[in-house]
Amino acid sequence: MASFAPLAPSPPTSTAEARLSLTELLLACDAARPCAEAVVEWLTVHARAAAAACVAREEPGGRLVCLAARGLSEAQCASLEPQQDDTRHPLVEALTRDAPHFLPSPRPPLPRGETAEGLFTVPLGHAGSPPVGLLLVWASGPALPSEVSWVASHAGPFLARQATGPRGTGGSDLFRRIIDAVVDPILLTDLVGHPHLANARAEALLVANPGSSEGRRRAVRLNQRVLAAALASTASGGVPGPSRREVPLVDPVEGMDLLFELVTQRVYEPDGREAMVSVLRNVTDLGRATQALGESYRRLRATEREARSERHRLDRVLDSVADPIILSAPSGGTVMMNDPAEKLFTPPPNAGRPAQRRVRTNHATFASFLANLLGAEGSLRWRGQLSLVDPASGATRPMEAVASKVMGDGGELTGIVTLFHDRSEALEKARLLERLREVSTLLEARVQVATAELAEQNEKLRRQAIQLEQASAAKSQFLANMSHEFRTPLNAILGYTNMLLQGVSGELSPAQKRNLTRIDSNGRHLLEVINEILDITRIEAGRMPLNLSDFRIPELLQEVMAEMDPIIARSKLAVSTHLAPRLPQVHGDRQKVKQVVLNLLSNALKFTHEGAVKVSAEYAPSTAMLSISVSDTGIGIDPAQQEKIFEDFQQVDSSPTRAYGGTGLGLSICRRLATMLGGRVSLQSTPGQGSTFSLHFPRRTRRT
Incomplete structure (x- = not known):
C-alpha cells in the first residue's frame, strides 16, 4: 500500500505558511524516507542551507543510512553511511550527543562553487530518548539557524515513530494487505483529522500524486477538508461509542458527487495517544434511489397537471400551424x-x-x-x-x-387527422420553372451560335498569328542579312579611316585628322547599332548559342574596366569596384555576362555627369545566385518609365530633340541575354539621385 501523503502545496509566501505546509506533509507521511525527503527539501528552500541530509539508524543492526539528501552527489551521500564498527566516525559520535553540534570542517566537503564554513549535526528523536537519527545542515556560520531548530523539533518525533525498518516503511505487510482488500475506505487519524494510516480505497479519495491533474488535486483537497471537519466535529462531541454521520465527497476520477456514511470509533495507539478509526460506507446509490423515488412522485403530479392542460395545448399547437388541419371521428x-x-x-x-x-x-x-x-x-x-x-x-x-x-x-380506429397544403404557390413556381426552361433553351441556342462565331474568329486569329510569325521571321532574316551586308563595307571604311589616321598615306593636316576622327567615331557608332540589331534578330530567331565555360568574376570585371578605361578617363568620374569575399567560380557564358556588364557600365557613364559609379559583385549561397550591380549618381529614372526602358527601341526620352542618343536596344538585349543565362536584370532608381542596375544569374547555367 502506497504512503498516504497530501497534495504538494504551492510555494508559501511567508515563513508561517511554509512551516504550516511542512507540518501537513509530516502529519501525512507514514514512512521515514518521504518524511526525510520533505525535511531536507524544505531546508534547502526556506532555510537557505547550502546542502542538507537526513541519516537514521537502520533496524535491525543499528547502522547509519542516508534517508534523503539535497546538494550532495551519490559519492558524498555514501560517505554519510559509516561502517558498523567505525566508532570514530564524526556522525557516530554525534549520535551520542543530545544537542546540536557544529563541525568547522564539513565532511564530506561540498562541491566546488558552494560555500559552507561548517556542518551542523542535529539529533532527531523523542525528547528524553536516545536519538534515532541526525539532521545534517551545511551552513556558513557557527550559529544554528532558527529554522533548523524548528524543523528538528517537529521532524524528530515523526522519524522516531516511523523509522522502524531498513527502509522506514513501518507496519505489517499482512495488515496492510488485509485493509487494502476491504472495499470501504478505512482511515486511522488523530482527533483533529490528520491521517496516520489509510487503505487503498481511502487513498483513491484522499491522495493525489505530484503528477496528478489539477482537477484531481482540487477534488482530493476538497475531500480532505470535508473529512477533517467531520472528524473534528465527531471528536469534539465526546461520544464514547461508535458515531455515525453522512459525509458528501467527490470522486477524484469521474468528478461525480458521492455520499458516504462515516462510522468512527476512538482507539489508543501504542504510544498511548488517542486516535480515531474511521470507515466510510458508500451510500450514494441509496441516496440516489430515495431521490429518484421523490422525483417519480413529482413527475406523477406533473403528469396529472399536463393531462388537464393537454387539450388546451393541442389547440394552441394546431392554431399555430399555417396549414389547415382537421381531426375527424371514425364516422x-x-x-x-x-x-x-x-x-x-x-x-x-x-x-x-x-x-x-x-x-x-x-x-x-x-x-x-x-x-x-x-x-x-x-x-x-x-x-x-x-x-x-x-x-x-x-x-x-x-x-x-x-x-x-x-x-x-x-x-381500432380512433380518429383521422387530415392536413391540407395550399398548392397555389407550388403551381405558380412550376409555371415559372417551365418558362425558365423555355428561356434557357433559347439562351442555349444563342450561346451555340455565339460559340460558332467565336470559333470562326479564333481560326482567323490563328491564321493571322501564323502570318505574323512568318513576317517576323522574314523580318529577322532580312535584318540579319542587311546587318551583315552593312558591317562588311563599314568595317572596310573604319579600317581605311584608321590607316589614314595613322599616316599610312602621308601626313594629314589637323583639319583632315579632325574630320577623319569624326568619320571613325560615327562609323563605330553605326557599327554598334548594327551589332545590336543583329543581336536582337539572332535572339528572336533562336540562333544565339550558349558557349558555357568556367570563369571567375574578378578577371571578367578587370577586363571590362580595361576596355572602358578610355571612356572612364574622358568622363572624369570616380569609378570603383567592390567584390564580396570568396566569390566562387562560375560555369556559364562568359561573353554574354561580359556584354551585359559592359552595356550597364556604359549606360551609367553616359547618364552620369558628376559623382561616382560603383561596380559590385556578390554571391548568395542559399540560392546559388550571383549578382553584378552597377550603381551611379546620375539622372535617375521615373518609376513610371522603369519598365518601358527594357522594351525594344524604347528610351525615357524618345523625342527627336532628346539629349541622349542611342537606339534603345541596349537594355532590351541585356534582359534577353540574362534570360538566356537563367537569370534576370533588376532596377532600383530614384529621379535625381541615381540608379542601380543588377544582373542576377545562377552560378551554373543550364542549357535549355
Whole structure:
C-alpha cells in the first residue's frame, strides 16, 4: 500500500505558511524516507542551507543510512553511511550527543562553487530518548539557524515513530494487505483529522500524486477538508461509542458527487495517544434511489397537471400551424379543427347564402376524400388533390390533402387527422420553372451560335498569328542579312579611316585628322547599332548559342574596366569596384555576362555627369545566385518609365530633340541575354539621385 501523503502545496509566501505546509506533509507521511525527503527539501528552500541530509539508524543492526539528501552527489551521500564498527566516525559520535553540534570542517566537503564554513549535526528523536537519527545542515556560520531548530523539533518525533525498518516503511505487510482488500475506505487519524494510516480505497479519495491533474488535486483537497471537519466535529462531541454521520465527497476520477456514511470509533495507539478509526460506507446509490423515488412522485403530479392542460395545448399547437388541419371521428364527423381550417369549413359571421353554399361544397368534397381512406382496407394514409373554395372571396384554392388514420392500443380506429397544403404557390413556381426552361433553351441556342462565331474568329486569329510569325521571321532574316551586308563595307571604311589616321598615306593636316576622327567615331557608332540589331534578330530567331565555360568574376570585371578605361578617363568620374569575399567560380557564358556588364557600365557613364559609379559583385549561397550591380549618381529614372526602358527601341526620352542618343536596344538585349543565362536584370532608381542596375544569374547555367 502506497504512503498516504497530501497534495504538494504551492510555494508559501511567508515563513508561517511554509512551516504550516511542512507540518501537513509530516502529519501525512507514514514512512521515514518521504518524511526525510520533505525535511531536507524544505531546508534547502526556506532555510537557505547550502546542502542538507537526513541519516537514521537502520533496524535491525543499528547502522547509519542516508534517508534523503539535497546538494550532495551519490559519492558524498555514501560517505554519510559509516561502517558498523567505525566508532570514530564524526556522525557516530554525534549520535551520542543530545544537542546540536557544529563541525568547522564539513565532511564530506561540498562541491566546488558552494560555500559552507561548517556542518551542523542535529539529533532527531523523542525528547528524553536516545536519538534515532541526525539532521545534517551545511551552513556558513557557527550559529544554528532558527529554522533548523524548528524543523528538528517537529521532524524528530515523526522519524522516531516511523523509522522502524531498513527502509522506514513501518507496519505489517499482512495488515496492510488485509485493509487494502476491504472495499470501504478505512482511515486511522488523530482527533483533529490528520491521517496516520489509510487503505487503498481511502487513498483513491484522499491522495493525489505530484503528477496528478489539477482537477484531481482540487477534488482530493476538497475531500480532505470535508473529512477533517467531520472528524473534528465527531471528536469534539465526546461520544464514547461508535458515531455515525453522512459525509458528501467527490470522486477524484469521474468528478461525480458521492455520499458516504462515516462510522468512527476512538482507539489508543501504542504510544498511548488517542486516535480515531474511521470507515466510510458508500451510500450514494441509496441516496440516489430515495431521490429518484421523490422525483417519480413529482413527475406523477406533473403528469396529472399536463393531462388537464393537454387539450388546451393541442389547440394552441394546431392554431399555430399555417396549414389547415382537421381531426375527424371514425364516422367522418369533425371533432376539432384549427383556425386556417375554420376559414374553409365554417361560414363567416353574417355570411350570405353564397358563402354558406361554398362551405357545404367544401364539406362534400372533404367527405368524398375521407370515403376513399375509409374504403381502402389496410391503408393507413391517403393522399389526394382537392379543389376547395374560399367562402369569403369565392376564389378556388387547389389543395393537397394527406389523411392519416389514428389507431388505438388495440388496433381500432380512433380518429383521422387530415392536413391540407395550399398548392397555389407550388403551381405558380412550376409555371415559372417551365418558362425558365423555355428561356434557357433559347439562351442555349444563342450561346451555340455565339460559340460558332467565336470559333470562326479564333481560326482567323490563328491564321493571322501564323502570318505574323512568318513576317517576323522574314523580318529577322532580312535584318540579319542587311546587318551583315552593312558591317562588311563599314568595317572596310573604319579600317581605311584608321590607316589614314595613322599616316599610312602621308601626313594629314589637323583639319583632315579632325574630320577623319569624326568619320571613325560615327562609323563605330553605326557599327554598334548594327551589332545590336543583329543581336536582337539572332535572339528572336533562336540562333544565339550558349558557349558555357568556367570563369571567375574578378578577371571578367578587370577586363571590362580595361576596355572602358578610355571612356572612364574622358568622363572624369570616380569609378570603383567592390567584390564580396570568396566569390566562387562560375560555369556559364562568359561573353554574354561580359556584354551585359559592359552595356550597364556604359549606360551609367553616359547618364552620369558628376559623382561616382560603383561596380559590385556578390554571391548568395542559399540560392546559388550571383549578382553584378552597377550603381551611379546620375539622372535617375521615373518609376513610371522603369519598365518601358527594357522594351525594344524604347528610351525615357524618345523625342527627336532628346539629349541622349542611342537606339534603345541596349537594355532590351541585356534582359534577353540574362534570360538566356537563367537569370534576370533588376532596377532600383530614384529621379535625381541615381540608379542601380543588377544582373542576377545562377552560378551554373543550364542549357535549355
